[in-house]
Amino acid sequence: MPIESRVRSRARRLRLEVDGHKVSVPAGTTVLYAAELAGVSIPSLCSHKELSPFGGCRLCAVDIAGIGGHPLACSTVVTDSMEVTTDTDGLRELRQEILQLILSEHPCSCIFCGEQDECRRSLTTIRKAGVTTGCRSCPNDGDCELQRVVEQVGITEIGYPITYRGLEAEHDDPFFDRDYNLCILCGRCVRVCNEVRGTSVLAFKYRGRKTLIGPAFGTSHIEAGCEFCGACVSVCPTGALAEKVSKWDGKADGVETSTCPFCGIGCRLEVAHKDGRLSSVSGALDSEINDGQLCVRGRFGLPEATHHYLRARQPMLRRGAYFRVANWDEALGEVAERLKQVAPDEFLMLVSSDLSNEGLFAAQRLVRSGLGANGVDSTAGASLPGGPGVWSRLFSLPVSIKALSEAETVIVAGLDSRFSFSVVGVQVRRAMREGARLVAVDARESNLARMADEWVRPEPGDEARALVEAVRKWPGGGTLAVVVGPRVFDCPGAGELVSRLETLAQDEGVTVVPLVHGANIRGALELGALGGVLPGPRPDEGRGLTLADMRAGKHPKVLYLVGEAPFTTRPDCDFVVAQDLYLPPFAVDAFLPAASFAEAEGTLTNLEGRVQELRAVERLPVGAVHGFALPDWKIFSDLAGRLGRSDLEYADAAAVRKTIRAEVSGFAAEGDRAPRRMAPAELPVEPAGDTVQGTGRFVLVPERASFRHRGIDLAGVVEGLGELHLEEGLRMNVADMTRLGVEPGGTVTVSLGSRRVAVAARPDPDCPRRAAYVSLIEAWGGVGGEAADPALELLSRLAARPVRVRISAGDRSPARKRGGAHVPGR
């Protein structure tokens, strides 16, 4: 629990004196925090505000009147009228001795180097050529708690023989490196993994001098079920754990609080920047949503997603056979010219639900008001299982992520929180620690099902009906939280489930958390950046082109893709404009470089309806090197100017928000992050049906791809996510694969009615028997011209909901018979 909330709690207050400073603290406070409140700093390495007392480093020894020996400040609880002394000659000597013992096993040339003075002097000398910047032997140098404690305790040499453990540094797992030679066994990582995350991937292994930190049997973190949330890296006081991307960035220049741009939970971030570039990200201690915790994407994905070398940073135009760099004036002029000429019913803009509110609103306003067209759509339509109508009803319920941790009963359906919605998993496990009962409804053996008190395991693809049943069994009284994963709303019986959730949410003690992928998908719905939805949201009676029309073969003359690339080949249009961070994997006629989440101010709406700020932390000079990217709203504003519509121009992001407020009632005023309930509207609905269709022994269950940001697959730009191979191929139970005689990675043929698709199968230990899971790749563009697997694309087109299929070994697809490459029909 953070220190502030401890102090604010209503416990009885006790008075004590620390080094003569009088202070009053609530009962239950430790001497260490009481001293901090009194303004007295006691050196300590193993204690951490978020973690339980440990008493491992023994540096915080103090003297307390009436207590013999040197009790530890971190694990001694304050009693009334306590008199604490923290700084005597004896204590100083004791601490120096202990610290020397710790350092005798910790490489510390950064602290005790004979050349240090000389080194510092030469580093400030003016030189002509190649600079030796001193030895940076540790990634934490200059930003290290151990160095600070050494300074505080004041030692200049080590009187003990130095031992070096000679352990091999571990670089095999993605995202962070581990060098346990630098580990001081403070146990913070073990405790954060256990107490805060509830995953317990890390443990103390062996004993005495051989003690090590890590998973069982020296298995990799991937195998051990690590969520790669980076909580251990954040709490490590040394350089033992260091994230790969920003390892050698050194001490950050500054930190800003921003919002995670990767999913609708809307976790708050502390974004560190160095030399005008985003360096690393950690969770902000915001008690409303994530309380300092993040998932793998938010913790490690941001720097690479915005700095990847394939990032396209200049406007480009097609001129005959050439696709060349242009300036903004030229590019906007050309696009505006095309927009002027196109007939309203021959234009379609596809806009990603990962854009900021400002971008989404300006996009649909430019099309609807500026061009008089109705052709606005988004792959978000496909990401909203059951259609926008269902979600406007779900978002009208009081959604609260924080309330999860306070519930007495938690029912979780269709959610594995290891890599997606991890923060929800953290809150659920926090509730369990407080004594909540967890009921998991999942055909897969998800990470939450594994630790549930009751695991209801329905047939694959039948979670919705099982969840209705589980909810019905709840006796009422007390508090209940229901968490519903995106997959569940595709299952038969989802219609009844939504009505049931609505009735349930009337109850005072019930919280419903419906989850869906897409960072600003609630914003897209509210601001009308979807087909058939106007800002509000209100139903749009006008009929424009949609993505579904394109799938059916009806192509617009001008196609404007904003952060979307839902095709593997160029669609059959006269003019294609792409506005994104990366070039799409097919030829376009104009490319407009958009600013990323780290380069422009803006807001995102999370699943609870909070409107939260995105901060621009990248401050690099505009030019050929760092590019000319502009915020999405700015590009739309400039285009409107060129179309002669000065009423659609905006001076800044705040001006866009002002216009939003005029049209969308209840849209947050500046600086207001309060959760809001959406007014339900009569919007399009796609009923999920009552049974799983098709014939066959297997159920093919589609899962909505979650590692997407705008038009890109994050696994393509974030190296570590690529290493995890999370959304590749058809995922099946090992026993089923053995029975079919298919090797891991071998080809199977999936037969849906008369269609046959050959695809690679991958063993998945969590998958139930007689089921296959596949990630829907509707909104997949890939990076660097690399197109998605056409077979998977076809499969996700055919199976938008759980469907019965036949699966056989080997390739029996028609493409194979023809002997040519298989091109999906569209």
Added chain:
Amino acid sequence: MAAVTRPQPELDDLPASSPPIDPWAQIVQGFDGNRSDLVPVLQRAQSLLGYLPPDAVRRVARWLRLSESEVFGVATFYAQFRFTPPGRHHVRICLGTACHVKGGVQMLETIQRRLGVGAGETTADGEYDVERVACLGCCALAPVLTLDEAIHGQMSVLKLQGILDAEASA
């Protein structure tokens, strides 16, 4: 603790990285899934299997709803648990105070050179496993080691070589 109703995990479907565990029912017999039973369950697993293979650790962890790392952390804290299969012959070398003074370390080094395995390990052919112990209770015979049930006292490197030669030719 409230009654736990959950299907057994389908562990049979996992690729076996170590010999399959048949006596699973015996291991958990009489226990009702409380986390406080961890050490007794591990003890029974070891007495039935001879050691704690990764599969057993995983199964115990899932059954008690702990992580494998936690179970392994607890098991490695105690000297009584081993994680490699025991050999057909069991060598225990004493490195207690008396044996240490009289050269127990040289005995361990000799064994290591001869068998190619260190303390806590088993030879690749499954013939010998080596264990270092703190005292065998016969310090007057230091340095002392046991080979299966036989106690060999007042050892020297040569005597030890002789014993191993005799074993090898037997």
